[in-house]
Amino acid sequence: MESLSNKKKVLEVKPLNFWEKAYLPAIAKGLSITMKHFWKKPVTIQYPEQKREFSENFRGMHSLKRDEEGRERCTACGLCALSCPAEAITMTAGERQKGEENLYREEKYAAVYEINMLRCIFCGLCEEACPKEAIYLDGDIVPSDYLRKDFIYGKDKLVEPPLNQ
């Protein structure tokens, strides 16, 4: 039967000739190839000092956004926590008091908002689920730490700094 693409190649297995069987010329060739690498420029990125540039859609650490007037966007609806497959997000909602209008955009806000970075798989579903465009994974790599408790990031680490600072 004719093949559909006509790209089929019949491979021919030739018996090795003497020099191929002797193995040494091949070793010499291999040595010359590895030797070339000896003089090549290293591609190492020395991490703490040098950082690699991420692509546009890199998902890094989360940040809770503020609106144009510097108010927290999050209204503690819990959709991010619900959509999170790793169940890394927990929050407690609080009610906005009088005089706090410049702090929180809606009447309800997240009094406590915690992400467990050890659980988080950086899938970006929280970002997608958020109806208020309050959470984005636009940060850097989550830094390493010594204790497990230090990986539970609260609002102090997640919320964007205020606008006027």
Added chain:
Amino acid sequence: MELTDIAIKFGLIIVIFLISLVIAMYSTYAERKIAAFFQDRIGPNRAGPWGILQPLADGGKMFLKEEIIPTNATPFLFIVGPSLAILTACIGSAVIPWGQNLVVNGKSIPLQVTDINVGILYIFGVVSLGVYGVMIGGWASNNKYSLLGAIRAASQNISYEISMGLSIIALLLVTGTLSLGEIAQQQHGFWANGWFTWNFFKQPLGFLLFLVCAFAETNRTPFDLPECETELVGGYHTEYSSMKLGFYLFAEYINMFVSSAVMATLYWGGYNYPGMDWVAANAGPNISVILGTVLLFGKVFMFIFFFMWIRWTIPRFRYDQLMDLGWKVLIPLAIANIVITGIVITFL
């Protein structure tokens, strides 16, 4: 023997011991650095300038790690294993001639710990004892994989010991002596009586066989089957931790240094170099001796580099390939080499 002679010998022993330890230590650093260069990386560069304190950091880590002796292991043998490995590695350097005789105040100091007349046999005896370290370690661990690794190591070492011995016999036919000091002397200079003096030019095939066997004896890639982690978890030292593991790894590097020195002495002229008589006549004999020693170390470093270079070039053999190569290729070649050398010596 006079007291000064004993003191000189003792000093020489200490110096050579320290040199082989330091070289083994920095071989680990060089290995990592060279591996990095072959892979377009930088390698260790954090501890000290260019990372030169890395071996000390590694050693410190090894000493500080928890030492685990498995419950069902044989404690005495478990400790004897790595000790034997490093002991046999260290005593091999005793018969290697590091240079000609230095003359200080009319007193001649040989730069060789002892020139016994069976030097090569001594080296072979010591190297084959090294198998015990591996074998005892694998056995005492009371672990199937360790034992498998140890058995593989032992059978590999024994197989390659044979072709190594046979490749040496052809060399002995040429030199007519077993003493390493004398073999080094015979290769004086570089060119004499219309032919190269270095044994490599008289025994190229023998050198090649010896080189391959040296790779197998030191358990270096492509013959590092005793410790291939993809098949055997970790080989004979799976159960070892802390500095006992360190001793095994360290012994490998000392072995590498000693076998490089043996190869340089047997085949690459040892401390001899072209134009050494001219240097001795013009710059003084002691300068020439020291230059020879430096060049010997240069040759040794070249071999160590070659060991590492090969490591990043050739993939590991399969075990049946290893045995095929040892028994069906190297041994017949070594015997053919003996026959050819014998014919050449008898009829030419």
